Amino acid sequence: MSWRDGYIAVDWGSTNRRAYSVNAEGRVVAKLEDAKGVLSVEPGGFDRAADEIRAALGDHAMLISGMAGSNRGWREAPYVGCPADAEALARAICWIKVGRVGIVPGVCQRDPIADVMRGEEVQALGAVAAGLAPPDGLICLPGTHAKWIAMRGGRIDTFRTRMTGELFAVLRDHSILSAQLESAVAADDAFAAGVADALGGADLLASLFGIRARHLLGAGRSDASYASGLLIGSDVRAAIADRAPGETVALVGAPALCALYAAALGHADRVGEVIDGDAAFLAGIRRITELL
Amino acid sequence: MSWRDGYIAVDWGSTNRRAYSVNAEGRVVAKLEDAKGVLSVEPGGFDRAADEIRAALGDHAMLISGMAGSNRGWREAPYVGCPADAEALARAICWIKVGRVGIVPGVCQRDPIADVMRGEEVQALGAVAAGLAPPDGLICLPGTHAKWIAMRGGRIDTFRTRMTGELFAVLRDHSILSAQLESAVAADDAFAAGVADALGGADLLASLFGIRARHLLGAGRSDASYASGLLIGSDVRAAIADRAPGETVALVGAPALCALYAAALGHADRVGEVIDGDAAFLAGIRRITELL
Numbered sequence: 333m334s335w336r337d338g339y340i341a342v343d344w345g346s347t348n349r350r351a352y353s354v355n356a357e358g359r360v361v362a363k364l365e366d367a368k369g370v371l372s373v374e375p376g377g378f379d380r381a382a383d384e385i386r387a388a389l390g391d392h393a394m395l396i397s398g399m400a401g402s403n404r405g406w407r408e409a410p411y412v413g414c415p416a417d418a419e420a421l422a423r424a425i426c427w428i429k430v431g432r433v434g435i436v437p438g439v440c441q442r443d444p445i446a447d448v449m450r451g452e453e454v455q456a457l458g459a460v461a462a463g464l465a466p467p468d469g470l471i472c473l474p475g476t477h478a479k480w481i482a483m484r485g486g487r488i489d490t491f492r493t494r495m496t497g498e499l500f501a502v503l504r505d506h507s508i509l510s511a512q513l514e515s516a517v518a519a520d521d522a523f524a525a526g527v528a529d530a531l532g533g534a535d536l537l538a539s540l541f542g543i544r545a546r547h548l549l550g551a552g553r554s555d556a557s558y559a560s561g562l563l564i565g566s567d568v569r570a571a572i573a574d575r576a577p578g579e580t581v582a583l584v585g586a587p588a589l590c591a592l593y594a595a596a597l598g599h600a601d602r603v604g605e606v607i608d609g610d611a612a613f614l615a616g617i618r619r620i621t622e623l624l
Numbered sequence: 625m626s627w628r629d630g631y632i633a634v635d636w637g638s639t640n641r642r643a644y645s646v647n648a649e650g651r652v653v654a655k656l657e658d659a660k661g662v663l664s665v666e667p668g669g670f671d672r673a674a675d676e677i678r679a680a681l682g683d684h685a686m687l688i689s690g691m692a693g694s695n696r697g698w699r700e701a702p703y704v705g706c707p708a709d710a711e712a713l714a715r716a717i718c719w720i721k722v723g724r725v726g727i728v729p730g731v732c733q734r735d736p737i738a739d740v741m742r743g744e745e746v747q748a749l750g751a752v753a754a755g756l757a758p759p760d761g762l763i764c765l766p767g768t769h770a771k772w773i774a775m776r777g778g779r780i781d782t783f784r785t786r787m788t789g790e791l792f793a794v795l796r797d798h799s800i801l802s803a804q805l806e807s808a809v810a811a812d813d814a815f816a817a818g819v820a821d822a823l824g825g826a827d828l829l830a831s832l833f834g835i836r837a838r839h840l841l842g843a844g845r846s847d848a849s850y851a852s853g854l855l856i857g858s859d860v861r862a863a864i865a866d867r868a869p870g871e872t873v874a875l876v877g878a879p880a881l882c883a884l885y886a887a888a889l890g891h892a893d894r895v896g897e898v899i900d901g902d903a904a905f906l907a908g909i910r911r912i913t914e915l916l
Contacts, residue, residue: 446841494827495799507794540791541739541787
């Protein structure tokens with residue numbers, strides 16, 4: 333039995349997992365999605381957790397990406413360095429059972445800023461393999477820790493992670509700005525003002541306190557949208573600093589968040605094009621299986 | 625009975641209050657310091673809370689600065705706009721009892737970033753009045769919300785508040801960096817590295833995630849010191865961007881924190897000179913009483 337006969341592709345993150353049964357023609361014939369992320373599996377419980385997947389989707393060979401390969405996961409899969417392509421990932425698969433159950437390693441870099449990812453590398457390589465993103469371009473996966481991956485010749489050349497989403501969350505949940513950041517964020521005028529301030533090189537630490545001060549001075553505005561615009565704008569500004577003007581950026585992630593990033597990119601004279609993250613993931617795993 | 629006969633000066637903050645009995649010669653003859661900050665006084669309880677001060681320090685006229693003048697305090701004292709001097713503050717005193725119990729207003733500005741302060745204005749004007757800081761210079765009060773006050777001709781010309789301390793605290797207490805930021809911060813090599821990165825224009829959101837990544841990649845360093853250096857360095861960099869090289873900055877605040885700011889200023893070829901915050905406060909209140 334080979335990978336050409338079909339397999340199970342698993343995107344196993346910290347809080348969720350998604351598993352797909354892919355047939356010999358490369359089509360998804362069944363899918364399992366649940367909240368059994370890595371953090372909810374007790375140490376020693378991963379064999380059984382994988383059995384559940386096989387019970388639902390059939391007894392096929394299984395390729396897994398994401399936090400299952402972290403030190404809190406099934407088994408630690410050492411990072412592959414940049415630049416990284418599908419061949420490098422395939423060579424470095426951490427086999428739980430050789431040829432049958434493998435974990436795709438994450439990717440790391442050490443300079444100029446240390447950085448790591450687990451899972452996004454498969455989506456990025458898959459996006460290019462599936463023609464969803466160009467082989468030389470920027471792919472952005474916004475979220476708690478926003479990843480920006482620079483592809484070059486179809487390989488992951490460099491990447492950068494920013495704590496954009498987490499910073500917004502801790503400020504909303506635990507700072508003096510809490511009450512003001514409770515409302516919903518939208519790509520409204522306040523968001524645009526935040527993006528504009530950030531793209532203009534805003535003094536971030538001061539602009540954040542300015543949200544509080546503006547409120548005390550009675551100047552109404554959608555503070556949550558402004559703060560989001562300020563942080564996403566700061567993220568975008570740093571991400572595009574060394575990139576060509578007018579570039580299209582592929583966006584992978586939750587639709588509402590991708591829409592905010594697309595709006596921010598638009599203010600920076602870039603085009604954000606939302607692509608299908610599931611399709612990118614599946615194409616990435618497929619590309620790796622072709623090398624096995 | 626006039627202010628020349630002596631008075632009580634109260635620095636009434638959110639969590640603490642300090643009250644000083646000053647005699648006709650301007651000397652402090654008694655002091656009360658306790659945890660009865662504004663947030664611990666129930667609405668309607670300020671008259672009694674002030675009586676406690678008089679019971680301890682004598683029945684003198686009383687001048688109060690700080691959060692007692694906020695919307696959560698004794699009575700809201702509307703902000704005075706920049707530029708602001710002692711005369712402007714004296715004119716705008718919010719009198720609880722005319723000529724006997726007054727609250728010195730805070731200072732605000734609206735452009736380019738909204739900003740407010742309550743209490744620091746008295747210290748800044750007092751620092752200059754007492755000759756502790758020059759009439760044209762920068763005064764920094766580091767803390768949860770670090771204030772940088774630009775003095776010009778002895779007046780508060782402009783100022784800027786950054787959420788430096790609060791950002792460090794929420795990252796330490798509530799983010800993925802928590803475990804790494806638990807240790808003590810010192811002006812060590814890691815702190816210097818953080819300051820250097822910030823002064824070099826570091827990508828702040830990425831450098832923060834880099835602390836996590838560096839840890840996962842096994843590169844040991846004092847992460848708390850590095851993070852503190854990164855944030856204080858970002859604060860300093862923005863604060864001195866439009867200031868003359870080589871300038872001395874007067875530092876007012878907790879000694880350990882002032883030492884970190886002095887170290888960061890040193891890396892930026894500035895001199896941070898710690899001055900006595902109590903003396904600055906007392907000189908500021910004295911200057912205002914002279915105008916009454």
